[in-house]
Amino acid sequence: MSATIHARGLRYRYPGxxxxxxxxxxxxxxxxRVALLGPxxxxxxxxxxxxxxxxxxxxxxxxxxxxxxxxxxxxxRARVGLVFQDPDDQLFMPxxxxxxxxxxxxxxLDRTEVGLRVRDALAAVRxxxxxxxxxxxLSMGERRRAAIATVLAMHPELxxxxxPSASLDPRSRRELVEILASFDQTMLVTTHDLxxxxxxxxxxxxxxxxxxxxxxxxxxxxxxxATLAANDLELPLGFDLDRxxxxxxxxxxx
Amino acid sequence: xxxxxxxxxxxxxxxxxxxxxxxxxxxxVVGLFAVTLIAVSASLEGWPVFVACAVMLAAVAAVARVSxxxxxxxxxxxxxxxxxxxxFVPFLREGGRTWEIxxxxxxxxxxxxxxxxxxxxxxxxxxAVLLAATTSFPAVLRGLERLRxxxxxxLIASLMHRYLFVLADELLRxxxxxxxxxxxxxxxxxxxxxxxxxxxxxLRAHARGERVHRAMLARGYTGTMPHDEPLRxxxxxxxxxxxxAGPLLxxxxxxAVAS
Numbered sequence: 081m082s083a084t085i086h087a088r089g090l091r092y093r094y095p096g097x098x099x100x101x102x103x104x105x106x107x108x109x110x111x112x113r114v115a116l117l118g119p120x121x122x123x124x125x126x127x128x129x130x131x132x133x134x135x136x137x138x139x140x141x142x143x144x145x146x147x148x149x150x151x152x153x154x155x156x157r158a159r160v161g162l163v164f165q166d167p168d169d170q171l172f173m174p175x176x177x178x179x180x181x182x183x184x185x186x187x188x189l190d191r192t193e194v195g196l197r198v199r200d201a202l203a204a205v206r207x208x209x210x211x212x213x214x215x216x217x218l219s220m221g222e223r224r225r226a227a228i229a230t231v232l233a234m235h236p237e238l239x240x241x242x243x244p245s246a247s248l249d250p251r252s253r254r255e256l257v258e259i260l261a262s263f264d265q266t267m268l269v270t271t272h273d274l275x276x277x278x279x280x281x282x283x284x285x286x287x288x289x290x291x292x293x294x295x296x297x298x299x300x301x302x303x304x305x306a307t308l309a310a311n312d313l314e315l316p317l318g319f320d321l322d323r324x325x326x327x328x329x330x331x332x333x334x
Numbered sequence: 335x336x337x338x339x340x341x342x343x344x345x346x347x348x349x350x351x352x353x354x355x356x357x358x359x360x361x362x363v364v365g366l367f368a369v370t371l372i373a374v375s376a377s378l379e380g381w382p383v384f385v386a387c388a389v390m391l392a393a394v395a396a397v398a399r400v401s402x403x404x405x406x407x408x409x410x411x412x413x414x415x416x417x418x419x420x421x422f423v424p425f426l427r428e429g430g431r432t433w434e435i436x437x438x439x440x441x442x443x444x445x446x447x448x449x450x451x452x453x454x455x456x457x458x459x460x461x462a463v464l465l466a467a468t469t470s471f472p473a474v475l476r477g478l479e480r481l482r483x484x485x486x487x488x489l490i491a492s493l494m495h496r497y498l499f500v501l502a503d504e505l506l507r508x509x510x511x512x513x514x515x516x517x518x519x520x521x522x523x524x525x526x527x528x529x530x531x532x533x534x535x536x537l538r539a540h541a542r543g544e545r546v547h548r549a550m551l552a553r554g555y556t557g558t559m560p561h562d563e564p565l566r567x568x569x570x571x572x573x574x575x576x577x578x579a580g581p582l583l584x585x586x587x588x589x590a591v592a593s
Contacts, residue, residue, distance in 0.1 A: 109556050132552050154554060162552040169545040174472030174492055183553035185560030216499040
């Protein structure tokens, strides 16, 4: 079975509210990088929380080979790495090293293995020299990278990132894109940053009102001005989509 | 970067490679806490104990190369609050001889209590400041955990330390935004906005707590913190506790027997 996410008719309603997810049908194959786009309130974050069993709705949802339900939560959370938008929510231990070790220790791994995983995860996000720092001593870009390391250390099959480029300066953003592009996990990226989506993901899915309203190759979805406009999405003025397309083509045939 | 994070007042100070900095956090917690306890148990008649405690702390500070200026600056954060309470004692307490200063009456018993409280407060504060200057907060927490402090309390202390700065930043931002719109409360009537800022701050702190908990669950948290690597006591650690607490304890017992 090669699908990492397989959702059929997924619906979820917050207590006393309307349906935040209103019948999501989505299949993401192993190794794919998918951008999840849509205006605020489209249901992106709600969907993301379902992938880790933090919310459970009606309908069928299979993630990383597991039917999402109460009995498999521990295993599911080991296979799905969720990176939240605000790194201050994710980093709560006194030092980055301890924070990165938190997930693997919860998995019950032995000390040597945890040590190796922490080292590798920090190396993957270029944060080895910051291991002993506290989160409050780091810049926003560094905290974002540390937050990614905390889930990388759990060796997830699926990496889910919520607005990874939010409030980053251009250099931190570029470094982050480089780092994310070096990963080979299946990746679902929720974002308003369309250039980031174009650069990182080969496929884009647009959510609106809790439904999938567009799904296709990223460059095609981003070139579809009518769909973008209907969903409050805009490419930055002067953004050259063709350059990104050419960049991807080069990478594909490199 | 935390705007509330004032350099010089928190974190490790002195020479990070000193013998004191390198000790096991448990040794420093036990050793310095022992100094405080011995000082607290002494009375003004046994004043040499206070002097000995102060000298001992000064010696530890000298080995760790923590400057008197640092100790003074950091001590000033805590000490005035304690002394503020004690400063009324000479005027309120009765007993022994009395002196008139204007319309106030000072009693001998009151002065004695004030002297004792001040000495104990100063030594306790100095010991705490020294611990904080020679041991990182995470290390202190690990030390406390190994000393069998309940894990829940250690977790609470750790989260408080982590989010104090985040929340303080949030509060500063809200205050800045109010000021940026010319908010300068001159009378109680205009203080309403402060109440709303406080309310918004509490709601945000609560929402933050929920998000942190969710992020912990997402990484497999099941309600207990995973164990981290064990600490090992070395000979130097035992020697430190013995050298710091031993002579003071002996002196304290000797003054107790002598009186």
